[in-house]
Amino acid sequence: MNRKLIIIAGMAVSVTIASAAATRTAEPSRYTNLKVLPKNISSKELQSIMTDDFEDALGVSCGFCHANNKDGHGLDFASDAKPEKEISRTMMRMTLGVNKTYLKLKHPQLGSAALVVSCNTCHKGQAFPDGDVPK
Numbered sequence: 788m789n790r791k792l793i794i795i796a797g798m799a800v801s802v803t804i805a806s807a808a809a810t811r812t813a814e815p816s817r818y819t820n821l822k823v824l825p826k827n828i829s830s831k832e833l834q835s836i837m838t839d840d841f842e843d844a845l846g847v848s849c850g851f852c853h854a855n856n857k858d859g860h861g862l863d864f865a866s867d868a869k870p871e872k873e874i875s876r877t878m879m880r881m882t883l884g885v886n887k888t889y890l891k892l893k894h895p896q897l898g899s900a901a902l903v904v905s906c907n908t909c910h911k912g913q914a915f916p917d918g919d920v921p922k
């Protein structure tokens with residue numbers, strides 16, 4: 788990665804953080820089944836966690852964790868029917884716990900650039916980080 792790209796990436800991160808802070812209070816949450824993420828999370832923050840942290844870190848798309856709608860059209864994001872979703876909650880709690888307990892971050896939050904350990908630290912684009920299942 789060249790320096791220019793790193794600077795642009797850094798700017799994008801700060802813009803994201805600033806706008807995330809601004810939207811957090813502005814917009815009431817429309818999510819019905821959050822057990823780990825803050826219930827008042829903005830849709831912008833949630834989408835960025837799902838896309839930039841989960842999809843990219845695991846090399847999967849939404850349907851890896853989210854079950855299909857009963858009518859067969861699209862995904863039912865609130866449903867817990869797929870075990871991968873509950874495994875992810877455990878992974879989210881573990882990730883927050885490692886950052887807080889061992890790496891001494893005061894208020895670790897998923898999606899935050901301040902995390903020392905994130906999904907990608909272990910997964911690096913693979914759902915199975917031990918790598919014994921072919922992609």
Ligand code: HEC
Nearest residue numbers: 818819820821822823824837841849852864865872875876
């Ligand atoms: C690696 C697994 C994983 C992937 C991939 C993933 N999600 Fe999620 N998603 C979760 C988990 C886990 C939750 C619940 C978080 C909680 O309980 O706090 C969730 C919650 C949500 C919710 C909130 C539903 C509600 O009403 O409670 C939405 C919307 C959502 N995801 C959208 C998406 C979209 C869109 C994508 C693809 C761009 C995606 N997710 C990819 C694991 C995933």
Ligand code: HEC
Nearest residue numbers: 841871874875878879882904905906908909914915916917
């Ligand atoms: C400390 C390393 C580590 C971190 C951090 C981590 N994972 Fe994992 N994850 C693993 C390992 C190792 C496995 C494989 C466990 C197994 O083989 O039973 C795994 C498995 C999974 C699986 C199951 C894959 C499958 O198909 O069975 C999901 C889903 C998952 N992780 C999501 C996440 C998400 C989302 C995050 C970030 C919130 C995350 N992980 C953070 C190490 C990690």
